Amino acid sequence: QVQLVESGGVSVQAGGSLRLSCAASRVTYSSYCMAWFLQAPGKGREGVASIHSDGSKTYADSVKGRFTISQDNAKNTLSLEMNSLKPEDTAMYYCAANSRPSTYCTPGYLWPPFFPYWGQGTQVTVSS
Numbered sequence: 001q002v003q004l005v006e007s008g009g010v011s012v013q014a015g016g017s018l019r020l021s022c023a024a025s026r027v028t029y030s031s032y033c034m035a036w037f038l039q040a041p042g043k044g045r046e047g048v049a050s051i052h053s054d055g056s057k058t059y060a061d062s063v064k065g066r067f068t069i070s071q072d073n074a075k076n077t078l079s080l081e082m083n084s085l086k087p088e089d090t091a092m093y094y095c096a097a098n099s100r101p102s103t104y105c106t107p108g109y110l111w112p113p114f115f116p117y118w119g120q121g122t123q124v125t126v127s128s
Contacts, residue, residue, distance in 0.1 A: 002026050002117040004095050009122030016085050016126070022078040022095030022119055029053075033098050033105035036069060036080045037112065038091035039121075045094065047110025049080060052102040060107055063089075085126045092121040 008020040020036070035050035048060045049069040057069055068081040078095050096115035098104075104114070 002097055004097060004117055004119035006093065006095050006119040006122040009093060009124045011125040011127065012085055014085060014087055014126055014128045018082045018085060018124060020080040020082065020093055020095075020122060020124070022080075024076045024078060024095075024097065027076065027097065029099040031099060031101060033100050033102070034071065034078050035096050035105070035110055035115065036067075036078075037094045037096055037110070038089070038124075039094065040088075040091040045112045047107060050105045050107075050110055051078070052105040054102050056102050056105065058106045060110075082124070085124075087126050087128045090124060090126045092123050094121045095119045 003025045005023045012018055032053045036048050037045040038048055039045045048063050049067055051057045051069045051071055066084045070079045097117040098115045
């Protein structure tokens with residue numbers, strides 16, 4: 001069973017930066033997709049960035065140029081570097097994983113039911 005544990009969420013001022021981490025364990029698939037989702041109060045989860053085991057990365061339009069997803073395979077860690085933060089980035093952030101091919105690791109397929117593995121989330125609050 002894949003286990004994911006997020007960390008790094010804090011309260012920051014608008015314009016600030018933050019780095020979220022997701023420690024992954026028991027990821028035994030040779031091909032996998034890992035993604036970051038956010039869930040704002042009263043809204044559903046939406047994908048913001050994804051990275052496939054083949055190295056390909058994708059981003060939602062709302063975070064392009066501001067957020068960077070990366071993974072450290074040696075440390076089994078997924079990261080999300082968040083810059084130029086805006087109040088509307090305030091949300092609970094989750095990392096998630098599945099074993100789908102890279103074709104399905106793109107914004108159009110970042111649909112929560114496609115991801116069987118989830119972390120518990122980490123809260124990011126951006127104040128104006």
